Amino acid sequence: MQLTIQTFIGGVSLGAVYALVAMGFSLVYRTMGLVNFAHGNVVMVGAYLVSTFYLTTRVPFAVAMIVAIAVTGLIGVIIERALRPLENKDFDLMLIGTIGFGIVLEALAILIWGATGQAVPSPVATAPIDVLGIRIRTYDLMVLGIAAAATVALMTFLQRTKRGAAMQAVAMDHEAATAVGIHVGRSNAIAFVIGAGLAALAGGLVGPMLYVSPAMGGTLGIKGFAGAILGGFGNIPGAILGGIAIGVLDSFSAGHFQGYSDLVTFVVFTAIIMIRPTGIFGETTVNRA
């Protein structure tokens, strides 16, 4: 029982990172109907930026994070700008285009940081908290707290601000949104920047939990994406739950199946998604028949 709870808690904190990745996917998808397959690679770049600034310049972790978010936001703008001609036209081509960006980002990371990865020390150096015999790392708590704060901030932005409402309008009907004077391109760019920022946040947070390497983007991206789909693609609260669910699934399959954890995770994910293709909460799409 204790082991189960311990595994569960480990899964939740990793899941919080997946949830941040999933939120980025979902936000971009619901705003412009684009699945950004380069998202995982943006997460990886974010992880590298944070760890590099944090380790070499000795700035506080939070400052390193802000710098990383700014840089990845710029990457987001570039991707959006390059693929803008395809927006609302060919879904599959756009998807493949983002895969192309992912390939480039990974190669750039290898050029800059080398093919081998680096370990990042935890920014909070206190001992784990002991609750009823279950050890919870303080860093995990911090990750959960930041993820929760980011979620609340995003929801507030989307629901309470004029810009957020405009983005929702674009998500529902981009032509009607244009007709009432919303700049669709700018709205999409903002979605992309926020998505990339969330990716950097996830990458920065996951650095001390995993090993930072150019290849990490693939796995993180796919699992975050799986989380987004599991929760109902385009659905922000769904993305959070889906991400955490994937984290927990991952954590249990790692406990039970060791090396085969990825295999089990993806087979289970495929089975769930076949039973319920629209995810737990249903898809919030921009596609209509």
Add this chain to the structure above:
Amino acid sequence: MTRAAKYRLAALAAAGAAAWLLPYRLDMYAIHVVDVMLLFAILAVGLGLVMGIAGQINLAQIAFFGLGAYVTAILTTKAGLGFWTASALAIAATAVAGLTVGLPALRMQSHYLGIVTLGLALAFTNWTTNAQVAGGAEGISAIPAPPMFGVDLSSPYLFYYVELIVFALALAFGLFVVRTPLGRRMRAMRDDALAAGAVGAEVPMLRMTAFLMASVYGGAAGVLYAGLIRYVAPETFSIANMFLLLAMVIIGGRQNLLGCAVGAVALSLVRELLIDYPTYAQIGYGSIVVLTVVFAPTGLAGLPARIGAVLRRRRTADFPTLGEFTPYPAGPAATGDGPLLSVDGLSKQFRGVKALADVDITVPAGQIRGIVGPNGSGKTTLFNVVSGFYRPTTGRVLLDGEVVSGARPHRLAQMGIARTFQNLRLFGDLTVTDNILVALDRTRTTWIWRYLLWPVGVMRRDRALRAEAEEVLDRFGLCGYGPLRPKALPYGIQRRVEIARAMSRRPRLLLLDEPAAGLNGEEVRRLGEIVRSIRDSGVTVVIIEHNMGLVMSLCEHVTVLAGGAVIAEGTPSQVAVAPQVIEAYLGDSAMAHDIPQATPAETR
């Protein structure tokens, strides 16, 4: 033989001779590179079939490749089977894997399918790096060289010829599929899966077939890889190589199998040139993928056509003129036993919204029935239920006395229901002739066993269909439009193509959803003639229309829907003056005194 065919034959012979003589000019290292290149070309053709032709995103092609190689390796080294026995089993195993990976395609498309196939590919890599039987990270070495009547296939020079033959067969078979009924249906499904179902293509079977073909291509390449390298390890089948393969297909032109092969060759050569700078090579091909999707989505294969289009633009583009419609010969008079279509207590709910509430409609055989009603009154929902796109919440639909509600669209199409769409759903990347050909093909998907066992039968059938398509185009006055793409045509002509496509099914019941929308007066008059002739040939027609002039002059009987319920029924002149109809249209019966003046003019 035409001149173009002669040139093509000459080019083919030259390419064959060059490929045959190539090894004499190459050293040991170069022939090895060429051998690997050919494997990628086979893989790319397989991926082109499933992605470019059938439109199914498949990011597990590299796993099919790996499975073929690993099963061969395991069966030869661990189970002691002979190479060719092992390879036959390996291809069978990949085929099963292909069908399994294809299963999710029945439930989801595009990005969902992308992530699921990518996840399954990762699962495969995960298995190879961990499983004892697969040798873990070290892989499996010492795979025996394939024996072949005393020919030493451990020589990469001789192996080249084996690969060349397999590649030629794979490409030829792929091209054969693309240009005949199976490939046409796949392309139709890629362009518009809903419309493909509506013209009788069994979409689920087609998707599985596409995955099956891709996996067999992948498996064959895997077997050859095991025989060539005689060593397998996980990194060969990584996601990075999957993306490289994807880049080959995209850069070459995904909708053209020859282009896919060219892309594979080109990218392999570039990768070889930059072998000392793999990271720069990666940046290079990643960027080219981005540039290709934005600026040249048809890839290298599409360049000649694009250049041609630019050159032609200087000359004036002249459309062929739309010909007259030749009426159908009068068919058997409608037999009076029972209605052809009856809709019985039909309701359709979308979450909370009630789109149709307890609708009863009975259409006798041989009638032209009009369905009118304000926007949002449930007319198109009704069509979608009758043609099988939606399942009714309650109630049923009977076609000639047989309950058909709940059946899939392709089943209903096979049973004799054809339809057109309000917003036009022609297959955009198919020519007008191909659009007609897809609809003319009345075979079930199981018919495709002939592709393997009796290709001559496939060719004969294709020729017969083409002759039939000429007749249809001729009848609808669309003669000159055959080789054009529907996207390029004026709206009125697209509408006519869609009716021609629906009629190619030789239906019992034709559903027309706002066929006059966007047509000018003369076109509407011609449409009326066409519909009347269709009815006279023995087809029952149900027509949704807002053009009251057309409804009044064409329909014998009109049903009025409002808010999802039938509010009036009768002859056109009866419903035009019914107070509830006027209220539904104008919102207030007090305004009704405006109507009587308008009505006589409308009825003419």
